[in-house]
Amino acid sequence: MARVCVFCSSSERIHPAHVELAREVGAELARRGHDLVSGGGRVSMMGAVAGAVRAGGRHTLGVIPEALVGLEVADVDADELVVTADMRERKGRMDAAADAFLTLPGGIGTLEELLEVWVAGTLGMHDKPVVVLDPGGVLAGLRDLVDKLVAQGFVRPAAAAGAVWTSTVGEAVDAVEAGIEAARGGGAHARPLAEEVLEAEA
Numbered sequence: 001m002a003r004v005c006v007f008c009s010s011s012e013r014i015h016p017a018h019v020e021l022a023r024e025v026g027a028e029l030a031r032r033g034h035d036l037v038s039g040g041g042r043v044s045m046m047g048a049v050a051g052a053v054r055a056g057g058r059h060t061l062g063v064i065p066e067a068l069v070g071l072e073v074a075d076v077d078a079d080e081l082v083v084t085a086d087m088r089e090r091k092g093r094m095d096a097a098a099d100a101f102l103t104l105p106g107g108i109g110t111l112e113e114l115l116e117v118w119v120a121g122t123l124g125m126h127d128k129p130v131v132v133l134d135p136g137g138v139l140a141g142l143r144d145l146v147d148k149l150v151a152q153g154f155v156r157p158a159a160a161a162g163a164v165w166t167s168t169v170g171e172a173v174d175a176v177e178a179g180i181e182a183a184r185g186g187g188a189h190a191r192p193l194a195e196e197v198l199e200a201e202a
Helices: 018-033 045-055 086-095 108-122 140-151 169-184 195-199
Strands: 001-008 034-038 062-065 080-084 100-103 130-133 165-166
Touching: 001 018, 001 086, 001 195, 018 034, 018 169, 018 195, 034 045, 034 086, 045 062, 062 195, 080 086, 080 195, 100 108, 100 169, 130 169, 140 169, 165 169
Parallel strands: 001 034, 001 100, 034 062, 062 080, 100 130, 130 165
Antiparallel strands: none
């Protein structure tokens, strides 16, 4: 059992297929015995993944900033709902509670969350797996951009490899579980990228 933090959209303007994807992810996490850490919203993909996890009998922790509670979008059915002062505290609480990070399609907020945990992992600040599930190629531009940055020397290959890209729900949860197992066994991020940087500069 692990606590998986899922980053995803809360937009109600997206295609219903994305909401169904989130629901499938929640159901699969629950089926495999995992709990959820989410952004604490009850709408769109965020609400769908949380509802599916609870329907499967697992625990949901929602973390939401006070400003969004006032907009009446909080997941009041969450097993635990933590209200934070701002977005920075929200992300910190989510990160600390999670054993792994799984990103689904989303907007700039989702991208920010993904990039923050991705960078932190490459610097050895955590050893939790970072997985992206993008069956429709919504985030393909980001993956292509990172590949271009690697080719031009702006990003190290080891840093680019810090996120695992997947295209099916089963593959994504498999990657989450493999990453958790590696971290618990000491196999993940055994030599943080930060050490390589310091050596290169010495």
